[in-house]
Amino acid sequence: MIRLLALVLSCLLWANTAGAVEPFTIRDIRVEGLQRISEGTIYNYLPLDRGDQLTPANARSAIRELYRTGFFQDVSLAREGNILVINVQERPAIANVSLSGNKAIKEEELRRVMFDIGLSEGEVFDRLVLDRLSQELVKQYYSQGRYAVNVDTRVTELERNRVRVAIVIDEGDVAEIRHINIVGNETFTDKDIRKEFEADIKPFWKFWSKEGQYSREKLSGDMEKLRSYYLDRGYVDFNIESTQVSIGPEKQDIYITANVVEGDVYGVDEVQITGDLVIDEGTLRRLIITQPGEIFSRKKVEQSVENITAILANIGYAFANVNPITDVDRDNRLVSINFFVDPGKRVYIRRIQFVGNSKTKDEVLRREMRQMEGAWFSQSAIDRSRVRMQRLTYFETVEMETPAVPGTDDQVDVIVTVSERPAGSFTVGLGYSQVQGLIASLSIQQDNFIGSGKRLGLGISHSKIISSLNITYNNPYWTDEGVSRGFFMRYQEFDQGAANISTFTSSEWALGMNFGVPITEVDYLRSGLGYRNSQLNIGRFQTECAEFDEEGNCLRFEFVLVPSPGDPLSASLDANGDGVLSPDEREFDVLDWSLSWSRDSRNHFLNPTRGSAQTLTLQTALPGSTRQYYKISYRGAKYWPIWAGLVFSVRGNLGYGDSYDSYDKDSLATPIDIEVPIGDCDPSDLMRLDTGLPFYEHFYSGGVRDLRGYDDNTLGPKDAFCRSVGGDFKVAGGMELAIPTPFAAGSGTRIALFVDTGYVYENIKAFEASKLRGSFGLSVTWEAPIGPIVISYAFPFNDQPGDRTEDLQFSFGTTF
Known part of the structure; x- marks a missing residue:
């Protein structure tokens, strides 16, 4: 109405102004009132020129054309002799546009809307354009269900015919659904029908959720779900007659009513x-x-x-x-x-193109493709290619499109768009673990070395348990067939006592190489050969005479290591039975060979929602090693998506080891002479002499990453002082229900309900199901910049006197 009135007044003004000028021949044209706009701009739009006859008709036309430019808020014509005088009053220019109060919609998006409408710095100010922008912003917020939004526009006049525009937005809260009423449903209840609704009444306990927030898009989708609910159950004539949405007086409450007609149930006659x-x-x-x-x-x-x-x-x-x-x-x-x-025409692939891989070479992506150029199109091969790339650690996202080749009906291209994540890191940092304490680390890691997909790493870490230096290299495609090759060197010093293990320390250096061969798309075979030298500092010091005179008097004493009382580990090293642990008895050379099979069908390497991962490993110390033994271990996990982002998973971990040399048969070591442990642990867990698998290769159980609710490495066989010594046989497993992250959705954050169980036994013959410990609780894992942060709160069950339990456990930071 206002715009119509303005148009009528403008027409009357043109008529009066034009009518006031008597017809004459224009000898010259002069423009007055210009500030920023040049005369040339006026002449470009003016439908008059020197020598033209000015009439009321073309005078009105001239005024109309100048108004249409939008540059002027007033135009009038006058005559001075035969000179046409054009008097104009320019509209003010926009000096500045400020936005405030917007949080739900980013400023970049709002400024894009402003630019499209024509309100931006340097443009001519038009009140109608500002009003149109205000209406558009309200419309944008309405689409989000923010019906209480208020857009306040403030215009401040400045010098030199300029204005400052301030747009102050009070977004308000998103309106929430308070009631949904479905009228006409006789067969099914409202509760059954609304199970799949996206826009539903939010339960009071989901205070963080956006489930109850209303939007037109959600309602439209839910009405389609309602229609599908009935059509999937045979109601062919089902119809939604009407949908009414009403808003409360405060514009915060939404009430929805849907009127439906169910109809009859239909069966299938012929297919x-x-x-x-x-x-x-x-x-x-x-x-x-x-x-x-x-x-x-x-x-x-x-x-x-x-x-x-x-x-x-x-x-x-x-x-x-x-x-x-x-x-x-x-x-x-x-x-x-x-x-x-x-079926249409059979289609083949013309070209595969990669986009977004600024660091990664094309060949690294191409070798993961299972869809080949020149081959027939295969959707399953494309899907498999996407999964393989998503499992690489240096891509954030992987998208694939198959557009048709223009001008053909039997060719398509495959366009692979990737978003790279940083594959390299140089980290100097600190971490903390309840077991290791303060962890200082320096690491240089490159998972995608110079874009080749090769992995190169150097790591140094130090804590109260372990100090280590690692150098690793791996080429996942040593050959074009996908055979991998890797090398490693390692030196570490390990304090077992600080890790809740029977007191001894060790130092070890190792080197080796490994190869991997793909068997199928998800199966992999790996083999490695390495050498390790380990030195153990175990037992207690005791003075003994190193030199006697002729009369049997001691001339010189020396310190020697002897088995510690009550320690079955140090006792087992006294192979010659002389009561002294010589350096040869505490040093071990191991020629290590390993063979493993793995199967990984997970859809994501970090937080999978479906698929499985399994690894079966055989590790053995070959003949020629100080001790000959073998270890067999299995790890497996299976993931199932359930509903609404929930993911159920089960996992298992089995380990068994034994020796195959004659060490135990030939050993003269003496078992510890203690029947009841000094402490409150279970006497049946007392180990008197370590046999079978060497104790420095034992399995352990307990901890935030193993069996939550129990202190790290504390379950299983004990020495005479109830310190854990590990065992030859390990059983562990658990279940988890991963819950969608309520406050921040992201692939690096995970919340889960869990149930854990497990135990370590002296050997496989000692297995008793009644000894299995268990726990249940809640865990949170976050892949933070400093490394993974793991927090769990557990409630142990079937725990026994002497078990070291911990309800709250956590660790953060990372080491090599």
Whole structure:
């Protein structure tokens, strides 16, 4: 109405101004009132020139054209002799536009809207444009369900005919759904129908959730889910007659009413397959999951279409169309279905293009592709290629598109778009673990060395338990067939006592190489050969005479290490039975060979939601080593997506080891002479002499990354002072239910409910299920910049007197 009134007044003004000028021949034109706009701009828009006859008609036309430029808020014509005088008053220029109060919509997005409408710095100010912007911003917030939004525009006049525009936004809260009423549903309850709704009433305990927030898009999607709910259960004539949405007086509460007509239940009469059947009809029929005699289900029909389309896409028919044609017999309440198959032309891949890999070489991505150039299109090969790339640690996201090649109907390109994450790091930092205490680390790690996909690393760390230096190298594609090769060198000093293990320290240096061979897309075989030299500092010092005179008097004493009382580990090293632990008895050379099989079908390397990961490893000390032994271990985990972002997983961990030399048979070591441990641990866990697998290769249990709720490495066999000594046989497992992160969604954050169980036994013959310890609780894992932060709160069960339990456990930081 205001704009219409302004237009009428402008027309009257033009008429009066034009009518006030008598017709004459224009000898010259002069413009007055200009400040920023040049005369040349006026002449470009002016439909008059020197020598023209000025009439009321073309005078009105001239004024109209100058108004249309939007540069002026007043235009008038005057005459001085035969000179046409154009008097103008320019609109002010916008000197500055400020935004405040916006949080839900980023400033970049709002400024893009402002630019599209025509309100930006340097532009001519127009009040109507400002009003239109205000309406558009309100519309943007309404789309988010913020109906209490208020957009206040303030214009301040400045010198030199300029203005400052301030846009102050009070976003308000998102309106929440307070009530949903479905009218007309007689067969199903509101609760059943609304289970899959995205816009639903938020439970009071989900205070962090956006579940109850309203938006038109959510409501539209939920109405389609409502329709699908009935169509999937045979209600072919189901109809939503109307949907009403009302807003409370404070614009914070939403009330929704949907009026529905259910209709009757229909069954399936006949199922046919017609069209160009490039695959045997019998094969296609096995892909159809809806059968005659069943209740009609649109979901089953759509799944059947997807099954047929998928198998056609895997043999090159990328643009296959399967159209389910239904014939509804309302008299008998039956539906006949005809799946009409139009495979289209068989398509092959012209070119594979990679985008976004500024650091990573094309060949690194290309070797992960299972879809080849020049080959027939295969959707399964493309999907598998995407999963393989997502499992690489140096890509944040991987997207694949298959656009048709222009001008052809049988070719497509594959465009792979990746977002790279930093693959290299130089870190000097601190961490803390309840077991290791303060951890100081220096690490240089490059998982994608010069874009080749090779891994190179140098790590130095120090804590009260372990000090280590590591150098690693791995080439995952040593050969074009995918055979990997790696090398490592390591030196470490380990204080077992600080790790809750029977008191001894060790120093070790090692080097080796390994190879990996892919067997299938998800199966991998690895083998490694290495050498280790370990020296143990174990036992207690005792003075002994090193030199006697002729009369048997001691001339010189020396310190020697002897087995510690009550320590079965040091006792087992006294192989010659002389009561002294010589340097030769405390030094071990190991020629280590390992063979492992792994299977990894997880959809993401960090936080998987489906798939499994399994590893079976055989490690053995070859003949020629100081001790000959073997270790067999298995680790496995399986993930299932359940509902609404919940992921259920189970895991298992088994370990067993033994010696195959004659050390135990030939040893003269004496078991400790203690029947009851000095402490409150279980007497049945007392180990009197370590046999079988050497104790420096034992398995251990307990801790935040193993069996939560128990102190690290404290479960299992004990020495005479109830200190853990580990064992030859380990059993562990658990279940987890991963919950969607309430406050911050991200691939690096994970919250889970867990149940853990496990124990370590002296040997496999000592296994007793009743000794298995357990715990349940809540864990939080966050991949922070300083390394993984792990926090768990556990409630142990089946714990026994003497067990060292911990309800709250955590660690942060990382070491090599």
